[in-house]
Amino acid sequence: MAYRHLLAAQVRSQAQYRASLAIDVAGSVLFGVLDIVSVVVLFRVTPTLGGFGFTEVFLMTALASCAFATADLVVGNVERLRQYVRSGLFDALLVRPLSSLAQLMAMDVATRRVGRVAFGVVMLVLAAANAPVEFTPARLALLTVTPIAGAVIFGAVFVATATVAFWWIESGEIANGLTYGGLNFTQYPITIYGAVFRRLFAYAVGFAFVAYYPTLALIDRPDPLGAPAFFGYAAPAIAVMTAVAAGLVWQTGVRHYRSTGS
């Protein structure tokens, strides 16, 4: 498989400077630590956040952090598309008989980000053990599937927002509002956000299914906002929908692409 060769070559080249890679992995772990520290510090000054206690918000944060870190590892560097479009490098991808998006992912995989994923998994296990979860086989399956579905949702957002570069090269950090902003949003219960903002991020983009609804299902608590209980198990379906939508946006973008000619 050509993709596997591309990917293996990338990982091998990044692993050549061992000390450098080790430092980068450590740095990536620290970004994961930051997600957790923010929650711990906030609960120093407040007993509850949006009606939820520390262990519950900790579980949401761990789920969000895990999902984001995985998406960031696999497709995070798609945000470099901007530079490729500007420099004309994207042409080189299009002439190869492989999918341009898959090539981008394979070329730009950031091996160092495994640090954040690993830390996220440890935190998730810790959070699940601390939260008031009564484990049944269904809940155990939910706990495993949710970070993957969440990663797909984040990945779709990464791809869809990067695609903006096909139309607007100077789009700068506008994608960050949805990607890193999405991480920020999903870390906390959606009950804390204003109605308009919540509708936009939680339902239009689907961020509520990354951590909030799965957490409700895990701790067996009805939604204070009145959503039906099956929402807790809907993440995989939502993930498929966002991935399909992102794929369509990407295809439209590629068709729209005009080389800079440089």
Added chain:
Amino acid sequence: MIAAVVTNSVFGFLRFAVMLAVIEAGTRTVAGYEEPQLATFVWAGQGLIGVVLLWALPELAERIRTGDVIADLLRPIDPVWQLLAADLGRAGYAVLTRFVVPVVVGALVFDLYAPRRPITYALFLCSMLLATIVCFACRYLVNAAAYWLLDVRGPQTAWTLTSGIFGGLYFPVWFFPHAMAIALIVATPFPSVIQIPLDILVERGLPTVQLGLLGVQAGWVVALLALCRWVQWRGERKLVIQGG
């Protein structure tokens, strides 16, 4: 530019929602801030990011790595002052654009705290100027690490993390234990970039306290610029222009 203010405003909504949740759960104040004060803290903070330019691309490091920095060194003005002058010009423009937009967005949607003492505006402008210089100096030191390391991704990551969490961007440093907050403000440069200007703007403490905070910032400006000069001097002795 447009992308930056849109993103800053989105994060304004996100951060203030969390602050609001913290305040609504407990009493009407948290860590000594009332709700409108926190609103100003968050929204002016989102504007301040663009003025001090908290996250800049490591351009100087790239020039050191490629050897282009030699063109800067040939000029009869010290590179620290050259870049500082350019950065202050950029910051002045950013006050009118990147600072104003998030504050207006915040003011349209939420109740912002307007300073009650006229002197606060003058103090805030001074504080913002000092904050810009402190931030410039910190970024300069991160970049100058390239004289020794060539690749500054490590120091860059360290700066991004520490400035955000200990500088008051993600939450006011007063959310930490009191003694730790005081230690951070006095003994590290990070709160001088975001926390101190915002505390002055929302009038936390008496004018005398605020003058003291300006003094802390001024101290950091002097210390960090001196350090920049020294590092630059050492770096020039270390610099090898790669041939070819």
